Amino acid sequence: xxxxxxxxxxxxxxxxxxxxxxxxxxxxxxxxxxxxxxxxxxxxxxxxxxxxxxxxxxxxxxxxxxxxxxxxxxxxxxxxxxxxxxxxxxxxxxxxxxxxxxxxxxxxxxxxxxxxxxxxxxxxxxxxxxxxxxxxxxxxxxxxxxxxxxxxxxxxxxxxxxxxxxxxxxxxxxxxxxxxxxxxxxxxxxxxxxxxxxxxxxxxxxxxxxxxxxxxxxxxxxxxxxxxxxxxxxxxxxxxxxxxxxxxxxxxxxxxxxxxxxxxxxxxxxxxxxxxxxxxxxxxxxxxxxxxxxxxxxxxxxxxxxxxxxxxxxxxxxxxxxxxxxxxxxxxxxxxxxxxxxxxxxxxxxxxxxxxxxxxxxxxxxxxxxxxxxxxxxxxxxxxxxxxxxxxxxxxxxxxxxxxxxxxxxxxxxxxxxxxxxxxxxxxxxxxxxxxxxxxxxxxxxxxxxxxxxxxxxxxxxxxxxxxxxxxxxxxxxxxxxxxxxxxxxxxxxxxxxxxxxxxxxxxxxxxxxxxxxxxxxxxxxxxxxxxxxxxxxxxxxxxxxxxxxxxxxxxxxxxxxx
Amino acid sequence: xxxxxxxxxxxxxxxxxxxxxxxxxxxxxxxxxxxxxxxxxxxxxxxxxxxxxxxxxxxxxxxxxxxxxxxxxxxxxxxxxxxxxxxxxxxxxxxxxxxxxxxxxxxxxxxxxxxxxxxxxxxxxxx
Numbered sequence: 001x002x003x004x005x006x007x008x009x010x011x012x013x014x015x016x017x018x019x020x021x022x023x024x025x026x027x028x029x030x031x032x033x034x035x036x037x038x039x040x041x042x043x044x045x046x047x048x049x050x051x052x053x054x055x056x057x058x059x060x061x062x063x064x065x066x067x068x069x070x071x072x073x074x075x076x077x078x079x080x081x082x083x084x085x086x087x088x089x090x091x092x093x094x095x096x097x098x099x100x101x102x103x104x105x106x107x108x109x110x111x112x113x114x115x116x117x118x119x120x121x122x123x124x125x126x127x128x129x130x131x132x133x134x135x136x137x138x139x140x141x142x143x144x145x146x147x148x149x150x151x152x153x154x155x156x157x158x159x160x161x162x163x164x165x166x167x168x169x170x171x172x173x174x175x176x177x178x179x180x181x182x183x184x185x186x187x188x189x190x191x192x193x194x195x196x197x198x199x200x201x202x203x204x205x206x207x208x209x210x211x212x213x214x215x216x217x218x219x220x221x222x223x224x225x226x227x228x229x230x231x232x233x234x235x236x237x238x239x240x241x242x243x244x245x246x247x248x249x250x251x252x253x254x255x256x257x258x259x260x261x262x263x264x265x266x267x268x269x270x271x272x273x274x275x276x277x278x279x280x281x282x283x284x285x286x287x288x289x290x291x292x293x294x295x296x297x298x299x300x301x302x303x304x305x306x307x308x309x310x311x312x313x314x315x316x317x318x319x320x321x322x323x324x325x326x327x328x329x330x331x332x333x334x335x336x337x338x339x340x341x342x343x344x345x346x347x348x349x350x351x352x353x354x355x356x357x358x359x360x361x362x363x364x365x366x367x368x369x370x371x372x373x374x375x376x377x378x379x380x381x382x383x384x385x386x387x388x389x390x391x392x393x394x395x396x397x398x399x400x401x402x403x404x405x406x407x408x409x410x411x412x413x414x415x416x417x418x419x420x421x422x423x424x425x426x427x428x429x430x431x432x433x434x435x436x437x438x439x440x441x442x443x444x445x446x447x448x449x450x451x452x453x454x455x456x457x458x459x460x461x462x463x464x465x466x467x468x469x470x471x472x473x474x475x476x477x478x479x480x481x482x483x484x485x486x487x488x489x490x491x492x493x494x495x496x497x498x499x500x501x502x503x504x505x506x507x508x509x510x511x512x513x514x515x516x517x518x519x520x521x522x523x524x525x526x527x528x529x530x531x532x533x534x535x536x537x538x539x540x541x542x543x544x545x546x547x548x549x550x551x552x553x554x555x556x557x558x559x560x561x562x563x
Numbered sequence: 564x565x566x567x568x569x570x571x572x573x574x575x576x577x578x579x580x581x582x583x584x585x586x587x588x589x590x591x592x593x594x595x596x597x598x599x600x601x602x603x604x605x606x607x608x609x610x611x612x613x614x615x616x617x618x619x620x621x622x623x624x625x626x627x628x629x630x631x632x633x634x635x636x637x638x639x640x641x642x643x644x645x646x647x648x649x650x651x652x653x654x655x656x657x658x659x660x661x662x663x664x665x666x667x668x669x670x671x672x673x674x675x676x677x678x679x680x681x682x683x684x685x686x687x688x689x690x
Contacts, residue, residue, distance in 0.1 A: 003617030017606040041645045
């Protein structure tokens with residue numbers, strides 16, 4: 001850049017210098033007709049306004065013919081040199097490559113200046129944009145790398161409560177990952193959602209080699225890649241189809257458990273979803289791609305029979321008895337005996353086809369329970385308008401799942417443990433959670449009883465002053481009330497206490513998973529840091545905190561005991 | 564032989580020699596110091612600065628810094644000269660001349676460092 005400015009600038013200086021020296025050497029006359037020579041000050045002034053084509057006239061005295069001759073020469077050379085220099089400098093500033101370099105350095109500088117923990121998000125699609133919004137609204141910083149210029153512009157105009165630096169580069173190049181803060185001490189994790197398994201794999205392996213301690217969360221749509229990612233220590237591999245299919249199967253297996261899953265993994269302040277139990281019986285599965293395969297794998301053990309409609313049975317390796325066709329036409333659906341089935345899943349990778357399948361099928365069999373896969377987020381309105389009982393949005397599912405991993409690492413353990421529980425247990429849990437939450441989704445968070453995260457509680461434990469779970473959940477404003485939250489899980493060393501009792505004594509280094517209202521979350525966070533509130537909750541006595549008042553109250557109580 | 568290197572060294576050394584030419588003489592005697600010499604030293608120094616633009620090596624940064632120092636000193640000297648003559652409207656006194664020349668002496672030092680760095684770079688150049 002600077003190198004390319006050399007020639008225009010040197011030319012400009014050289015031409016100006018010759019012009020100035022010329023003006024000072026050529027004899028002139030002052031207003032009295034006395035011989036006079038222009039000095040450097042006036043010469044520089046004259047050439048400056050002449051070169052930039054401003055032209056104030058002949059100063060300080062009218063020129064002689066010799067001076068005018070020289071000035072004619074100066075006009076052409078200085079003006080040309082000036083225009084050339086300014087023109088080239090402006091071109092350089094407009095240069096795409098140069099602007100890109102500027103954007104890159106400013107991005108890297110912004111990342112370097114982050115002083116709080118942050119996440120790097122690779123790819124800015126449906127899932128990532130939702131994830132970024134949710135994270136930023138919770139006060140967690142994000143940095144985005146996206147190959148597509150348009151999507152980065154979309155990020156720039158997004159109305160987010162915090163500035164999210166975005167870089168328009170290929171995230172599979174490790175240099176860009178480092179610029180985005182991979183080796184930054186505050187980088188907590190990297191989330192690869194590029195929509196391309198191979199790119200995600202490349203990102204994951206670069207991260208594990210360059211910064212092994214950084215958490216890596218990857219999206220993967222195929223089993224091969226998922227196994228490959230897990231093999232070198234990728235912390236979490238997220239597959240939207242698997243998640244949806246296992247949830248879907250859970251609706252048959254245990255509806256209450258399904259509700260628990262739904263509540264624990266929703267986005268902030270979203271209304272609690274209505275729940276209609278899908279009918280067991282035979283289901284029609286349109287499209288036997290990755291999605292169809294995952295659904296079939298999970299619902300078959302639940303005793304749900306599936307009949308498959310697939311346009312290309314050979315390519316997708318469909319089982320025997322598959323009806324060939326897209327399912328968008330009435331005759332294919334009739335061939336699949338649409339009148340006999342209870343439910344239908346439209347799971348092709350084409351949104352228009354999915355909608356067409358649903359509408360056609362509903363006309364043929366109005367009692368059908370329908371589920372559809374929505375591929376693109378921008379089709380939400382049409383999908384909502386269509387007669388669909390259950391919509392599967394891969395982007396939303398991925399975003400919610402990753403959010404859970406980031407915000408409450410224990411949630412993953414909790415959901416795994418609940419899977420082995422029976423329906424009655426789930427009913428108890430649902431009624432407990434329903435007792436504290438209002439009509440919006442509950443917050444899920446976890447706390448750690450460590451000296452840094454919970455100094456007030458930890459100090460009590462060190463002094464052998466026991467703190468119970470009940471005390472932790474007491475409302476400091478009214479000791480007779482409990483905060484609107486349910487402790488779900490305590491992790492102690494390698495052991496798990498599922499739905500712990502309220503009289504459970506806390507121990508150092510416990511991790512506790514809560515679910516409840518945001519207000520309860522804030523109260524507990526405050527309590528863990530405030531010695532005085534902890535003392536008040538334990539003893540019911542509001543002790544003064546300052547030395548002087550402590551001394552006064554001690555004297556008072558001594559006086560009272562003397563009396 | 565590389566024309567860029569020749570021009571580069573030429574302007575660096577010319578900046579030093581012109582600067583020296585203006586500097587020598589009695590410190591406070593206006594007769595010993597010519598305005599044209601100062602002008603030439605300033606112009607060449609500016610060109611030498613621009614020649615040093617865009618060099619990413621560490622020594623390149625140092626060279627640029629020395630040149631910028633020389634420019635600053637020479638421009639200040641020229642401004643003082645102009646100030647005394649046209650704004651204060653006084654004849655050039657020994658006092659003013661002394662400060663102009665001593666400023667150019669500072670620039671001379673910077674130019675000297677610049678040339679020494681150039682020599683160092685050339686000596687360590689192995690190709």
